[in-house]
Amino acid sequence: MFDPAREPEWIKMVRAVELIDPALQPGARVRRTGEVFGRDLAWTTQVEAVHFPHVLAMRILDGPFTGTMRYDVQRSGDGSRVRVRASGESSLLAGIPAAFVTGPLKAALTADLERLKSLVEARP
16 A cells, blocks of 8 residues: 555556655655546655555645545554545546545545455465
């Protein structure tokens, strides 16, 4: 989850990743390219806070989205519980009521996390 180079394996909208600053530390930037709603896009994130392997907070600096993403991972029994918080705005979604966007975005995130879970559980 905290390795951006592996995001294309589990995040459906991410096709490629460029590590601008390879260290996972505050200030590190990553450029991503992908597809959303049939449109090719690129955006850059910057790490705001990291406490590996429990917290990763990022700011989305440019592209069709602006805002923040935060991943909180907590051990739970034999596995982990993940909480993802995203806030911001998108020029792609201007004028579309939030009720029409929230459901599909939540479904996409759930599918992404299921792919990640499969990858983690398949590890030897």
